[in-house]
Amino acid sequence: MSVxxxxxxxxxxxxxxxxxxxxxxxxxxxxxxxxxxxDINEIIKARPSVILYSFYSQEVDGVKREVEILKSKxxxxxxxxxxxxxxxxxxxxxxxGFDIAVIGEGEEALYNLLLKLRGNGYKxxxxxxxxxxxxxYLGGDFVFTGFAKVEDFWKFPPYPEGLKLISPMExxxxxxxxxxxxxxxxxxxxRMRHRPIDQIVKYSRxxxxxxxxxxxxxxxxxxxxxxxxxxxxxxxxxxxxxxxxGRRLFYGTFPSEVRPEFVTRETxxxxxxxxxxxxxxxxxxxxxxxxxxxxxxxxxxEHVVNAVELALEYGLTPVVDFIVGLPNETPESQRKSIExxxxxxxxxxxxxxxxxxxxPGTPWARCKPSPLSEEMKKFLGRMAAEGKIEGSWGVQINIxxxxxxxxxxxxxEPMSYHGNVKVIC
Ligand code: SF4
Numbered sequence: 001m002s003v004x005x006x007x008x009x010x011x012x013x014x015x016x017x018x019x020x021x022x023x024x025x026x027x028x029x030x031x032x033x034x035x036x037x038x039d040i041n042e043i044i045k046a047r048p049s050v051i052l053y054s055f056y057s058q059e060v061d062g063v064k065r066e067v068e069i070l071k072s073k074x075x076x077x078x079x080x081x082x083x084x085x086x087x088x089x090x091x092x093x094x095x096x097g098f099d100i101a102v103i104g105e106g107e108e109a110l111y112n113l114l115l116k117l118r119g120n121g122y123k124x125x126x127x128x129x130x131x132x133x134x135x136x137y138l139g140g141d142f143v144f145t146g147f148a149k150v151e152d153f154w155k156f157p158p159y160p161e162g163l164k165l166i167s168p169m170e171x172x173x174x175x176x177x178x179x180x181x182x183x184x185x186x187x188x189x190x191r192m193r194h195r196p197i198d199q200i201v202k203y204s205r206x207x208x209x210x211x212x213x214x215x216x217x218x219x220x221x222x223x224x225x226x227x228x229x230x231x232x233x234x235x236x237x238x239x240x241x242x243x244x245x246g247r248r249l250f251y252g253t254f255p256s257e258v259r260p261e262f263v264t265r266e267t268x269x270x271x272x273x274x275x276x277x278x279x280x281x282x283x284x285x286x287x288x289x290x291x292x293x294x295x296x297x298x299x300x301x302e303h304v305v306n307a308v309e310l311a312l313e314y315g316l317t318p319v320v321d322f323i324v325g326l327p328n329e330t331p332e333s334q335r336k337s338i339e340x341x342x343x344x345x346x347x348x349x350x351x352x353x354x355x356x357x358x359x360p361g362t363p364w365a366r367c368k369p370s371p372l373s374e375e376m377k378k379f380l381g382r383m384a385a386e387g388k389i390e391g392s393w394g395v396q397i398n399i400x401x402x403x404x405x406x407x408x409x410x411x412x413e414p415m416s417y418h419g420n421v422k423v424i425c
Protein backbone atom coordinates (compact mmCIF):
# COMPACT_ATOMS: atom_id res chain seq x y z
CA MET A 1 0.00 0.00 0.00
CA SER A 2 1.38 3.39 -0.86
CA VAL A 3 1.51 6.25 1.63
CA UNK A 4 1.77 9.98 1.09
CA UNK A 5 4.74 10.57 3.36
CA UNK A 6 7.61 8.39 4.59
CA UNK A 7 9.71 9.49 7.54
CA UNK A 8 13.22 8.08 7.75
CA UNK A 9 13.53 7.89 11.50
CA UNK A 10 16.88 7.37 13.24
CA UNK A 11 18.11 7.24 16.81
CA UNK A 12 19.24 10.85 16.47
CA UNK A 13 16.18 12.39 14.81
CA UNK A 14 13.60 10.31 16.68
CA UNK A 15 12.67 12.94 19.29
CA UNK A 16 12.41 15.72 16.70
CA UNK A 17 10.13 13.67 14.46
CA UNK A 18 7.88 12.61 17.35
CA UNK A 19 7.25 16.29 18.10
CA UNK A 20 6.94 17.25 14.41
CA UNK A 21 4.41 14.51 13.68
CA UNK A 22 2.37 15.64 16.66
CA UNK A 23 2.41 19.18 15.28
CA UNK A 24 1.32 18.01 11.82
CA UNK A 25 -1.52 16.00 13.30
CA UNK A 26 -2.72 18.82 15.52
CA UNK A 27 -2.97 21.07 12.46
CA UNK A 28 -5.21 18.53 10.76
CA UNK A 29 -2.79 16.27 8.90
CA UNK A 30 -3.95 12.63 8.90
CA UNK A 31 -1.06 10.48 10.13
CA UNK A 32 -2.54 7.34 8.61
CA UNK A 33 -0.90 8.70 5.43
CA UNK A 34 2.53 8.47 7.05
CA UNK A 35 5.02 5.63 7.27
CA UNK A 36 7.64 6.03 10.01
CA UNK A 37 10.52 3.64 9.55
CA UNK A 38 14.22 3.00 10.07
CA ASP A 39 14.30 0.72 7.06
CA ILE A 40 14.73 2.28 3.62
CA ASN A 41 13.47 -0.94 2.01
CA GLU A 42 10.12 -0.27 3.65
CA ILE A 43 10.18 3.20 2.13
CA ILE A 44 10.84 1.70 -1.30
CA LYS A 45 7.93 -0.72 -0.87
CA ALA A 46 5.56 2.00 0.36
CA ARG A 47 6.13 4.21 -2.73
CA PRO A 48 5.59 7.52 -0.87
CA SER A 49 5.10 10.83 -2.64
CA VAL A 50 7.24 12.67 -0.09
CA ILE A 51 10.23 11.41 1.89
CA LEU A 52 11.31 13.30 5.03
CA TYR A 53 14.80 13.32 6.50
CA SER A 54 16.25 15.23 9.44
CA PHE A 55 19.95 15.00 10.23
CA TYR A 56 23.10 16.61 11.57
CA SER A 57 26.16 17.59 9.55
CA GLN A 58 28.00 14.65 11.09
CA GLU A 59 25.64 12.29 9.26
CA VAL A 60 25.77 13.65 5.71
CA ASP A 61 27.80 10.82 4.14
CA GLY A 62 25.30 8.15 5.14
CA VAL A 63 22.35 10.34 4.19
CA LYS A 64 23.80 10.98 0.73
CA ARG A 65 24.19 7.25 0.12
CA GLU A 66 20.62 6.53 1.20
CA VAL A 67 19.15 9.31 -0.89
CA GLU A 68 20.99 7.99 -3.97
CA ILE A 69 19.54 4.51 -3.42
CA LEU A 70 16.04 5.81 -2.76
CA LYS A 71 16.13 8.13 -5.78
CA SER A 72 16.97 5.21 -8.04
CA LYS A 73 13.92 3.31 -6.80
CA UNK A 74 11.23 5.81 -5.79
CA UNK A 75 9.83 8.87 -7.49
CA UNK A 76 9.24 11.20 -4.58
CA UNK A 77 9.92 14.71 -3.34
CA UNK A 78 12.87 14.54 -0.92
CA UNK A 79 12.59 17.00 1.97
CA UNK A 80 15.37 17.65 4.50
CA UNK A 81 15.11 19.39 7.86
CA UNK A 82 17.35 19.67 10.89
CA UNK A 83 20.55 21.51 11.72
CA UNK A 84 22.46 20.65 8.55
CA UNK A 85 19.68 21.69 6.18
CA UNK A 86 19.36 25.01 8.04
CA UNK A 87 23.07 25.78 8.02
CA UNK A 88 23.97 24.40 4.59
CA UNK A 89 20.85 24.36 2.40
CA UNK A 90 22.75 24.59 -0.89
CA UNK A 91 24.88 21.60 0.03
CA UNK A 92 21.73 19.76 1.16
CA UNK A 93 20.04 20.39 -2.18
CA UNK A 94 22.91 20.25 -4.67
CA UNK A 95 25.20 17.67 -3.13
CA UNK A 96 22.98 15.48 -0.95
CA GLY A 97 20.22 15.41 -3.55
CA PHE A 98 17.24 16.79 -1.65
CA ASP A 99 14.54 18.74 -3.48
CA ILE A 100 13.55 20.98 -0.59
CA ALA A 101 15.25 22.07 2.64
CA VAL A 102 13.10 23.22 5.55
CA ILE A 103 14.76 26.26 7.09
CA GLY A 104 13.99 26.94 10.72
CA GLU A 105 11.42 25.54 13.10
CA GLY A 106 9.50 23.03 11.04
CA GLU A 107 6.08 22.62 12.64
CA GLU A 108 4.16 25.05 10.43
CA ALA A 109 6.52 25.09 7.45
CA LEU A 110 6.27 21.34 6.98
CA TYR A 111 2.49 21.28 7.34
CA ASN A 112 2.09 24.07 4.77
CA LEU A 113 4.59 22.42 2.46
CA LEU A 114 2.76 19.08 2.52
CA LEU A 115 -0.53 20.78 1.67
CA LYS A 116 1.07 22.63 -1.25
CA LEU A 117 2.72 19.48 -2.56
CA ARG A 118 -0.55 17.59 -2.37
CA GLY A 119 -2.23 20.40 -4.29
CA ASN A 120 0.38 20.63 -7.05
CA GLY A 121 0.90 16.92 -7.68
CA TYR A 122 4.15 16.71 -5.66
CA LYS A 123 6.37 19.02 -7.67
CA UNK A 124 8.83 21.78 -6.87
CA UNK A 125 7.03 24.69 -8.47
CA UNK A 126 6.67 28.42 -8.01
CA UNK A 127 3.75 28.06 -5.61
CA UNK A 128 6.17 26.80 -2.94
CA UNK A 129 7.48 30.37 -2.67
CA UNK A 130 4.28 31.06 -0.68
CA UNK A 131 5.45 28.76 2.11
CA UNK A 132 7.77 30.38 4.63
CA UNK A 133 10.75 28.35 5.77
CA UNK A 134 11.87 26.63 2.58
CA UNK A 135 14.90 26.59 0.31
CA UNK A 136 14.89 24.95 -3.11
CA TYR A 137 16.12 25.45 -6.67
CA LEU A 138 13.73 26.73 -9.29
CA GLY A 139 15.00 26.83 -12.87
CA GLY A 140 18.57 26.79 -11.57
CA ASP A 141 17.98 29.70 -9.14
CA PHE A 142 18.29 29.24 -5.40
CA VAL A 143 15.05 30.28 -3.67
CA PHE A 144 14.85 30.98 0.07
CA THR A 145 11.40 31.88 1.42
CA GLY A 146 12.48 33.14 4.86
CA PHE A 147 13.40 31.59 8.19
CA ALA A 148 10.47 29.76 9.83
CA LYS A 149 9.97 30.72 13.47
CA VAL A 150 7.49 29.20 15.87
CA GLU A 151 7.44 31.58 18.80
CA ASP A 152 4.94 29.57 20.87
CA PHE A 153 6.10 26.07 19.94
CA TRP A 154 3.98 24.68 22.78
CA LYS A 155 0.76 25.40 20.90
CA PHE A 156 1.50 22.01 19.38
CA PRO A 157 1.26 18.92 21.61
CA PRO A 158 4.48 16.94 22.06
CA TYR A 159 3.11 13.52 21.09
CA PRO A 160 0.87 12.38 18.24
CA GLU A 161 -2.38 10.50 18.89
CA GLY A 162 -2.48 8.62 15.61
CA LEU A 163 0.92 6.92 15.95
CA LYS A 164 2.35 5.07 18.91
CA LEU A 165 5.39 7.26 19.39
CA ILE A 166 6.87 8.57 22.58
CA SER A 167 10.08 10.39 23.46
CA PRO A 168 11.47 12.67 26.13
CA MET A 169 9.41 15.86 25.95
CA GLU A 170 10.73 19.17 24.66
CA UNK A 171 9.81 21.63 27.41
CA UNK A 172 12.02 24.60 26.48
CA UNK A 173 13.43 25.92 23.22
CA UNK A 174 16.10 28.54 22.41
CA UNK A 175 19.13 29.66 24.42
CA UNK A 176 20.53 33.13 25.12
CA UNK A 177 24.13 32.10 25.78
CA UNK A 178 25.49 31.82 22.27
CA UNK A 179 28.45 29.52 22.95
CA UNK A 180 30.51 29.79 19.77
CA UNK A 181 30.53 26.05 19.01
CA UNK A 182 26.76 25.51 19.47
CA UNK A 183 24.01 25.57 16.84
CA UNK A 184 21.04 25.92 19.18
CA UNK A 185 20.69 29.73 19.42
CA UNK A 186 21.16 30.16 15.67
CA UNK A 187 18.51 27.59 14.79
CA UNK A 188 16.09 28.08 17.69
CA UNK A 189 16.62 31.68 18.81
CA UNK A 190 18.35 33.42 21.68
CA ARG A 191 15.19 33.73 23.79
CA MET A 192 14.08 30.68 25.68
CA ARG A 193 10.41 29.75 25.45
CA HIS A 194 8.70 27.13 27.55
CA ARG A 195 5.88 24.64 27.37
CA PRO A 196 3.31 25.48 30.09
CA ILE A 197 3.24 23.34 33.23
CA ASP A 198 -0.30 21.98 32.76
CA GLN A 199 0.61 20.70 29.30
CA ILE A 200 3.83 19.14 30.55
CA VAL A 201 1.90 17.35 33.29
CA LYS A 202 -0.83 16.22 30.89
CA TYR A 203 1.58 14.60 28.45
CA SER A 204 4.10 13.37 31.02
CA ARG A 205 1.50 10.73 31.93
CA UNK A 206 2.50 8.94 28.73
CA UNK A 207 6.09 8.44 29.86
CA UNK A 208 7.15 5.68 32.22
CA UNK A 209 10.35 7.49 33.09
CA UNK A 210 9.67 11.21 32.78
CA UNK A 211 12.55 12.88 30.90
CA UNK A 212 12.75 16.27 29.23
CA UNK A 213 14.55 18.07 26.42
CA UNK A 214 15.83 21.54 27.23
CA UNK A 215 19.12 23.38 26.68
CA UNK A 216 19.32 24.11 30.43
CA UNK A 217 16.84 22.40 32.75
CA UNK A 218 17.27 24.97 35.54
CA UNK A 219 16.33 27.84 33.21
CA UNK A 220 12.75 26.58 32.96
CA UNK A 221 10.30 29.51 33.08
CA UNK A 222 12.90 32.24 32.47
CA UNK A 223 14.03 33.98 29.27
CA UNK A 224 17.03 31.69 29.68
CA UNK A 225 19.78 33.80 31.19
CA UNK A 226 18.58 33.79 34.79
CA UNK A 227 17.26 31.32 37.30
CA UNK A 228 13.59 31.56 38.21
CA UNK A 229 13.59 29.07 41.02
CA UNK A 230 9.84 29.43 41.68
CA UNK A 231 9.08 28.32 38.10
CA UNK A 232 11.33 25.27 38.31
CA UNK A 233 9.80 24.38 41.65
CA UNK A 234 6.25 24.86 40.34
CA UNK A 235 6.99 22.47 37.47
CA UNK A 236 8.56 19.80 39.64
CA UNK A 237 5.81 20.07 42.26
CA UNK A 238 3.14 19.73 39.60
CA UNK A 239 4.72 16.45 38.46
CA UNK A 240 4.59 14.88 41.93
CA UNK A 241 1.18 13.17 41.52
CA UNK A 242 2.62 11.34 38.50
CA UNK A 243 5.56 10.18 40.57
CA UNK A 244 3.16 8.86 43.18
CA UNK A 245 1.53 6.80 40.44
CA GLY A 246 4.88 5.03 39.95
CA ARG A 247 6.64 7.06 37.27
CA ARG A 248 10.20 8.18 37.87
CA LEU A 249 11.08 11.84 37.29
CA PHE A 250 14.51 12.69 35.87
CA TYR A 251 15.50 16.34 35.59
CA GLY A 252 18.79 18.03 34.75
CA THR A 253 20.09 14.79 33.34
CA PHE A 254 19.95 12.79 30.10
CA PRO A 255 18.85 13.91 27.52
CA SER A 256 19.36 17.44 28.82
CA GLU A 257 21.85 19.14 31.10
CA VAL A 258 22.32 22.22 33.26
CA ARG A 259 24.69 25.15 33.10
CA PRO A 260 27.07 25.17 36.07
CA GLU A 261 26.16 28.62 37.39
CA PHE A 262 22.53 27.49 37.71
CA VAL A 263 23.58 24.78 40.17
CA THR A 264 22.88 26.27 43.58
CA ARG A 265 21.89 24.81 46.91
CA GLU A 266 18.29 25.70 46.07
CA THR A 267 18.19 24.04 42.65
CA UNK A 268 19.93 20.90 43.92
CA UNK A 269 17.49 20.68 46.83
CA UNK A 270 14.62 20.75 44.33
CA UNK A 271 16.15 17.75 42.56
CA UNK A 272 16.63 15.88 45.82
CA UNK A 273 13.13 16.68 47.12
CA UNK A 274 11.12 16.23 43.93
CA UNK A 275 12.95 13.97 41.49
CA UNK A 276 14.60 10.58 41.03
CA UNK A 277 17.69 12.15 39.46
CA UNK A 278 20.95 10.47 40.44
CA UNK A 279 23.30 11.89 37.80
CA UNK A 280 23.41 15.64 37.24
CA UNK A 281 24.67 16.52 33.73
CA UNK A 282 26.75 19.69 33.85
CA UNK A 283 28.32 21.48 30.88
CA UNK A 284 31.84 22.63 31.82
CA UNK A 285 33.69 22.40 28.46
CA UNK A 286 37.06 23.63 29.73
CA UNK A 287 39.14 23.95 32.88
CA UNK A 288 40.66 27.21 31.70
CA UNK A 289 38.88 30.54 32.27
CA UNK A 290 40.60 32.04 29.23
CA UNK A 291 39.14 29.29 27.01
CA UNK A 292 35.69 29.65 28.58
CA UNK A 293 35.83 33.33 27.73
CA UNK A 294 37.09 32.66 24.21
CA UNK A 295 34.19 30.29 23.52
CA UNK A 296 31.66 32.70 25.03
CA UNK A 297 30.55 30.31 27.74
CA UNK A 298 29.99 33.25 30.13
CA UNK A 299 30.52 31.13 33.31
CA UNK A 300 33.90 30.45 34.92
CA UNK A 301 35.77 27.41 36.22
CA GLU A 302 34.75 28.31 39.79
CA HIS A 303 31.10 27.73 38.81
CA VAL A 304 31.97 24.22 37.67
CA VAL A 305 33.85 23.49 40.89
CA ASN A 306 30.97 24.82 42.94
CA ALA A 307 28.40 22.80 40.95
CA VAL A 308 30.38 19.58 41.34
CA GLU A 309 30.84 20.09 45.07
CA LEU A 310 27.17 20.86 45.62
CA ALA A 311 25.99 17.86 43.60
CA LEU A 312 28.28 15.55 45.57
CA GLU A 313 27.27 17.07 48.90
CA TYR A 314 23.66 16.11 48.13
CA GLY A 315 24.50 12.61 46.96
CA LEU A 316 24.18 13.23 43.22
CA THR A 317 26.84 12.13 40.75
CA PRO A 318 27.97 15.09 38.66
CA VAL A 319 28.58 14.05 35.05
CA VAL A 320 30.62 16.84 33.54
CA ASP A 321 31.07 17.52 29.82
CA PHE A 322 34.37 18.75 28.41
CA ILE A 323 35.44 19.62 24.88
CA VAL A 324 39.08 18.98 24.04
CA GLY A 325 40.99 20.32 21.05
CA LEU A 326 39.19 23.67 21.16
CA PRO A 327 40.33 26.33 18.66
CA ASN A 328 43.46 28.13 19.90
CA GLU A 329 43.68 25.85 22.92
CA THR A 330 47.26 25.74 24.17
CA PRO A 331 48.92 22.79 25.91
CA GLU A 332 48.67 24.90 29.06
CA SER A 333 44.87 25.27 28.61
CA GLN A 334 44.63 21.54 28.07
CA ARG A 335 46.65 20.94 31.21
CA LYS A 336 44.09 23.01 33.15
CA SER A 337 41.26 20.89 31.73
CA ILE A 338 43.14 17.72 32.70
CA GLU A 339 43.56 19.06 36.24
CA UNK A 340 39.85 19.81 36.51
CA UNK A 341 38.87 16.43 35.05
CA UNK A 342 41.19 14.64 37.49
CA UNK A 343 39.79 16.61 40.40
CA UNK A 344 36.19 15.76 39.40
CA UNK A 345 37.00 12.05 39.13
CA UNK A 346 38.93 12.04 42.40
CA UNK A 347 35.93 13.56 44.16
CA UNK A 348 33.61 10.86 42.75
CA UNK A 349 32.17 12.66 39.73
CA UNK A 350 32.23 11.47 36.12
CA UNK A 351 33.72 13.12 33.05
CA UNK A 352 32.53 12.97 29.47
CA UNK A 353 35.12 14.10 26.93
CA UNK A 354 34.24 15.32 23.44
CA UNK A 355 36.55 16.43 20.66
CA UNK A 356 35.91 19.83 19.09
CA UNK A 357 33.75 19.55 15.98
CA UNK A 358 33.27 22.69 13.88
CA UNK A 359 29.55 22.80 13.21
CA PRO A 360 28.05 24.70 10.27
CA GLY A 361 25.89 27.60 11.33
CA THR A 362 27.99 28.47 14.38
CA PRO A 363 30.53 31.28 14.91
CA TRP A 364 33.25 28.62 15.15
CA ALA A 365 32.25 26.81 11.94
CA ARG A 366 35.49 27.75 10.21
CA CYS A 367 37.77 27.22 13.20
CA LYS A 368 40.25 24.39 13.31
CA PRO A 369 40.63 22.10 16.30
CA SER A 370 43.89 22.43 18.21
CA PRO A 371 46.16 19.41 18.36
CA LEU A 372 45.90 17.41 21.55
CA SER A 373 49.00 17.73 23.71
CA GLU A 374 50.93 14.54 24.49
CA GLU A 375 49.78 14.91 28.06
CA MET A 376 46.12 15.10 26.99
CA LYS A 377 46.42 12.11 24.64
CA LYS A 378 48.02 10.00 27.35
CA PHE A 379 45.50 11.10 29.95
CA LEU A 380 42.43 10.41 27.78
CA GLY A 381 43.87 7.09 26.56
CA ARG A 382 44.60 5.93 30.10
CA MET A 383 41.22 7.03 31.45
CA ALA A 384 39.35 5.41 28.57
CA ALA A 385 41.26 2.14 29.02
CA GLU A 386 40.36 2.14 32.69
CA GLY A 387 36.72 2.91 31.85
CA LYS A 388 36.89 6.10 33.89
CA ILE A 389 35.94 8.54 31.21
CA GLU A 390 32.80 8.58 29.07
CA GLY A 391 32.22 10.37 25.79
CA SER A 392 33.13 9.81 22.19
CA TRP A 393 36.23 11.97 21.80
CA GLY A 394 38.08 9.23 19.89
CA VAL A 395 35.43 8.76 17.21
CA GLN A 396 34.85 12.51 17.09
CA ILE A 397 38.42 13.19 15.93
CA ASN A 398 37.54 11.58 12.60
CA ILE A 399 34.13 13.20 12.43
CA UNK A 400 35.76 16.56 13.13
CA UNK A 401 38.16 16.03 10.20
CA UNK A 402 35.26 15.22 7.89
CA UNK A 403 33.39 18.31 9.04
CA UNK A 404 36.40 20.54 8.39
CA UNK A 405 36.65 19.14 4.88
CA UNK A 406 32.93 19.60 4.30
CA UNK A 407 33.06 23.23 5.45
CA UNK A 408 36.22 24.01 3.45
CA UNK A 409 34.73 22.55 0.31
CA UNK A 410 31.13 23.73 0.52
CA UNK A 411 31.11 26.71 2.88
CA UNK A 412 28.00 28.84 2.52
CA GLU A 413 26.54 31.68 4.60
CA PRO A 414 24.22 29.80 6.95
CA MET A 415 20.55 30.61 7.39
CA SER A 416 19.92 31.72 10.92
CA TYR A 417 17.13 32.70 13.27
CA HIS A 418 18.90 36.07 13.64
CA GLY A 419 20.20 36.93 10.22
CA ASN A 420 23.95 36.72 10.00
CA VAL A 421 26.03 34.46 12.19
CA LYS A 422 29.13 36.24 13.46
CA VAL A 423 31.92 34.04 12.17
CA ILE A 424 34.90 34.20 14.50
CA CYS A 425 37.65 32.29 12.69
S1 SF4 B 1 26.00 25.04 24.58
FE1 SF4 B 1 24.18 25.10 25.87
S2 SF4 B 1 24.35 27.07 26.93
FE2 SF4 B 1 25.73 27.20 25.17
S3 SF4 B 1 24.48 28.11 23.54
FE3 SF4 B 1 24.33 25.87 23.33
S4 SF4 B 1 22.49 25.33 24.42
FE4 SF4 B 1 23.07 27.37 25.11
